[in-house]
Amino acid sequence: MPKRCKHGEETTNGSGEDRISALPDAILHVVLSSLPSDETVRTCVLSRRWRHLWKSTPALRITRGGGWRFMEWRAWTVNNFVNQLLLLRDRVPLDECEISISQEFLNEDEDELFRFVHTWIRHAVSLCKARVLKVRIRTESYRLPLVNLPFSSQFLTRVELTDVILRSRSLDFSNCPALEDLRMRSCRIYAHRIISQSLRCLSITRCDFRSKARTCVSTPCIVFFKLKDIDGRTPLLESMPSLVTAFVRLDYSCSDTCIHKAYGDCGDDICFGQSDGSAGRNRSVLLQGLSGATNLQLTCDPEVFIFRKDSKKCPTFTMLKTLVLNDWCVAADLRVLVRLLQHTPVLENLTLQLQPREESVVETDESYNLAEQLLLLKHLKVVEIKCYKEDEVVHKIVSILSTFGVHPEQIDIEQNFFQAPESCSFEFSD
Numbered sequence: 001m002p003k004r005c006k007h008g009e010e011t012t013n014g015s016g017e018d019r020i021s022a023l024p025d026a027i028l029h030v031v032l033s034s035l036p037s038d039e040t041v042r043t044c045v046l047s048r049r050w051r052h053l054w055k056s057t058p059a060l061r062i063t064r065g066g067g068w069r070f071m072e073w074r075a076w077t078v079n080n081f082v083n084q085l086l087l088l089r090d091r092v093p094l095d096e097c098e099i100s101i102s103q104e105f106l107n108e109d110e111d112e113l114f115r116f117v118h119t120w121i122r123h124a125v126s127l128c129k130a131r132v133l134k135v136r137i138r139t140e141s142y143r144l145p146l147v148n149l150p151f152s153s154q155f156l157t158r159v160e161l162t163d164v165i166l167r168s169r170s171l172d173f174s175n176c177p178a179l180e181d182l183r184m185r186s187c188r189i190y191a192h193r194i195i196s197q198s199l200r201c202l203s204i205t206r207c208d209f210r211s212k213a214r215t216c217v218s219t220p221c222i223v224f225f226k227l228k229d230i231d232g233r234t235p236l237l238e239s240m241p242s243l244v245t246a247f248v249r250l251d252y253s254c255s256d257t258c259i260h261k262a263y264g265d266c267g268d269d270i271c272f273g274q275s276d277g278s279a280g281r282n283r284s285v286l287l288q289g290l291s292g293a294t295n296l297q298l299t300c301d302p303e304v305f306i307f308r309k310d311s312k313k314c315p316t317f318t319m320l321k322t323l324v325l326n327d328w329c330v331a332a333d334l335r336v337l338v339r340l341l342q343h344t345p346v347l348e349n350l351t352l353q354l355q356p357r358e359e360s361v362v363e364t365d366e367s368y369n370l371a372e373q374l375l376l377l378k379h380l381k382v383v384e385i386k387c388y389k390e391d392e393v394v395h396k397i398v399s400i401l402s403t404f405g406v407h408p409e410q411i412d413i414e415q416n417f418f419q420a421p422e423s424c425s426f427e428f429s430d
Contacts, residue, residue, distance in 0.1 A: 018047075018049075021046075021047060021049040021050070025053065025056070028050075028053055029053070029056065029057055029058060032053060032054060032057040032059070033057055033058060033059035033095065033096070034059075035061065036061045036062075036063050037059075037060055037061050037062060037082075037085055038081065040054045040057050040059075040061075041054050041085065054089070055088065055089045055090045055092075056089070056090045056092045057089075057092075058092055058093065058094055058095040058096075059094060059095055059096045059097075059098075060085075060086075060089075060094055060096070060097045060098070060124060060128070060130075061096075061097075061098045061100075062082055062098065062099045062100070062101075062120065063098055063099070063100035063101075075112040075113040075115075076112065078113065079112075079113075079115060079116050082116065082120060083116060083119075086120065086123050091127070091128070092128075093128060093129040093130075093131075093155070094124055094128040094129065094130040094131065095130075095131055095132065096130065096131065096132040096133075096134070097120075097121070097124035097125075097128070097130040097132070097133050097134070098134040098136075099117060099120060099121070099134070099135050099136070100134070100135075100136040100138075101113065101114070101117075101136070101137055101138070101139070102136075102138040102139070114137070114142075114144055117135075117137075117144060118146070118147075121133065121135065121146075125151075125153050125156060126152075126153070129153070129154075129155040130153075130155065130156065131155050131156060131157050131158070131178075132156075132157065132158045132159075132160075133156060133158070133159050133160070134159075134160040134162075135160070135161050135162065135164055136160075136162040136163060137162070137163045137164055138162070138163050139163075143163055143164060143165045143187075143188060144163075144164045144165065145164070145165040145167055146161070146164050146165065146166055146167070146168075147167050147168065151171075151172065151173050151175065151176055152175035152176065153175070153176050153178075153179075154176075154177065154178060155178060156176045156178060156179050157178050157179060157180055157181065158179070158180065158181040158182075158183075159173075159179065159181070159182050159183070160183045160184075160185075161183070161184045161185070161187055162184075162185045162186055162187065163185075163186045163187065164187050164188075165187070165188045165190070166184075166187055166188065166189050166190060166191055167190050167191075168190075168191050170191055170192055170193045170195060171189070171191035171193065171194045171195070172193070172195045172196075173194075173195060173196040173198075173199070174195055174196065174197060176196070176198065177197075177198050178198065179196060179198050179199060180198060180199060180200040180201065181199070181200065181201045182196065182199055182201070182202050182203070183201075183202075183203040183205075184203070184204050184205070184207055185203075185205045185206060185207070186205070186206045186207065187207045187208070188207070188208040189204075189207050189208065189209050189210075189215060190210060191215055192213070192215060192216065193215065193216045193217075193218060194215060194216070194217045194218065194219065194235070195218045195219070196218075196219050196221075197219075197220065197221060198221060199219045199221060199222055200221060200222060200223045200224070200242075201222070201223065201224045201225075202217070202219055202222055202224070202225050202226070203224075203225075203226040203228075204226065204227050204228070204230065204235075205226065205228045205229065206228065206229045206230070206231075207230055207231070208230070208231040208232055209230055209231065209232030209233055209234075209235060210232055210233060211232045211233060211255050212233070213233065214233045214234065214235055214236045214285065215233075215235040215236070216235065216236045216238065217235050217236065217237050217238060217289070218238045219238075219240065220238070220239060220240060220241060220242070221242050222240045222242060222243055223242055223243065223244050223245070224243075224244065224245050224246070225237075225240065225243060225245075225246040225247070225248075225290070226246070226247045226248075227246075227247075227248045227249070227250075228247065228248070228249045229249060229250075229251050229253065230250065230253065230254060231253040231254070231255075232254070232255050233254075233255050233256060234250065234254060234255075234256050234285050234286065234306050235285075236283070236285050236286075236289075237285070237286055237288070237289025237290065238289055239288075239289060239292075240289050240290065240292055240293075241292050242292070243290065243292045243293045243294075244293065244294050244295065245293065245294065245295040245296075246290050246293045246295070246296050246297070247297045248286065248290070248296075248297070248298050248299070248300075249297075249299045249300065250299075250300035250301065250304045250306065251300070251301050251304075252301050252303065252304075254300070254301075254304050254306070256285075256304055256305060256306040257301075257303040257304050257305065258303065258305050259303060284310045284313060284315065285306055285309075285310055286298075286306060286307065286310055287307070287310035287311065287314065287315055288310070288315050290317075291315035291316065291317050291318070292317075292318070292319055293317070293319065293320060294319050294320060294321050294322070295320075295321065295322040296317070296320060296322070296323050296324065297323075297324040298323075298324070298325055298326075298328075299324070299325065299326040299328070299353065300326070300328050301328075302327050302328060302331040304328065307328050307329070307336075308328060308329075308331070308332065308336050311336050311339050311340060314339050314340060314342075314343045315343065316343045316344075316345070317343055317344045317345075317347075318345065318346070319346065320344050320346065320347055321346060321347060321348045321349065321379075322347075322348065322349045322351075323340075323344060323347060323349070323350050323351070324351040324353065325337075325340075325350075325351070325352055325353070326352070326353040326354070326355070327353075327354055327355055329352070330352075330354070330393060330397070334396060334397070334400060337352075337397070337400070338400060341377065341400075341404055344377075345379075346379045347377065347379060347380050348379050348380060348381050348382070349380075349381060349382050349383075349384075350380065350382070350383045350384070351383075351384040351385075351386065352383075352384070352385045352386065352387075352397065353386045353417065354385065354386065354387040354388070354393065354394070354417070355388065356388040356389075377404040377405055377406060378405065380404075380405075380406055380410070381410065382410060382412065383401060383406060383410055383411045383412065384412050384414065385397060385398075385411065385412070385413045385414070386414045386417035387413065387414070387415060387417055388415065388416065388417060389415055389416075390413055390415055394413065398411060398413075
């Protein structure tokens with residue numbers, strides 16, 4: 001990139017040729033799009049060639065960069081810079097709008113710093129036709145409430161929200177027909193419903209949901225679904241007939257826990273796992289919505305009962321070929337595991353991840369139709385049992401698998417297994 005010497009003349013490479021400035025605008029815009037917007041604007045002083053390029057850069061990045069020193073700026077200065085930037089740039093459609101504000105940026109009143117964030121988002125989505133929207137608010141004491149945002153766009157294809165509060169009664173993306181990818185991380189989701197007819201990928205990680213009522217997820221075109229380490233009540237999934245891969249991990253933060261009964265609803269006020277009311281008491285929360293998947297990883301802490309409760313009225317997983325489970329399927333007895341195997345007719349790969357246990361598994365007294373079980377598991381090729389040691393629980397699992405026609409050579413037992421907190425067999429990066 002050309003530089004200016006002390007007297008303002010352009011400097012070039014040794015041959016005297018400015019090769020970078022000679023590149024087409026489209027290529028230079030790719031370079032500028034990767035920079036924070038304050039650095040993009042600074043390139044106007046390089047030469048006449050660069051004077052107006054920043055105005056047509058198809059990316060807006062209000063984020064900390066190598067040149068932006070929030071600690072040296074007052075909040076009103078930051079706001080003034082961004083407002084002027086939006087006013088002066090050409091009305092070129094945005095490929096991406098990124099607004100990222102971290103704790104280290106703050107040196108005064110937080111409300112003043114976040115004063116125009118909603119305006120910037122509306123401008124980017126409504127006027128600049130942004131295709132990708134990323135909002136990250138990372139502070140220790142503040143989460144930005146996003147209320148009445150203009151989630152109505154013919155161009156928006158991807159939305160990433162981090163550390164924000166979603167207070168709308170309905171998080172409705174029905175007016176975003178091109179939206180295919182929605183990722184929410186460390187957000188507080190107070191919406192009654194999440195709605196989209198076009199979403200193909202939905203990722204919800206470390207988010208807080210309501211503690212008393214469930215959020216309903218209505219996304220029928222989902223292909224990939226991820227729900228990981230949430231707080232509050234597990235969201236209720238409506239039908240996902242296009243689903244291919246799903247990863248669900250629920251830890252101790254989930255409110256659907258019970259210390260008295262393996263299937264929840266014990267009635268004890270100490271437990272969070274109380275009834276969903278007469279209308280939703282017998283309704284599947286997760287498994288019915290996931291029943292069309294080809295690949296499933298379902299893991300949770302033993303106290304979380306939602307999978308076991310759903311399994312009482314287990315749907316048939318007609319497309320499921322790969323299934324990964326952990327201790328929850330054998331936490332009370334082996335009936336849950338048996339029930340799942342009976343409803344996975346085309347299963348090819350089964351993985352069980354078992355942590356060290358103190359309690360023994362209760363012996364199941366259910367009888368099984370051997371002919372039916374042989375038919376149900378005739379596609380099963382590989383069973384992996386990952387355990388700390390080959391104990392009584394493992395022996396009972398192997399015995400049950402044998403009644404389903406699974407031969408010993410198909411079962412691989414890996415001992416000294418201890419699952420890493422972030423372990424996952426299949427998921428996309430976020």
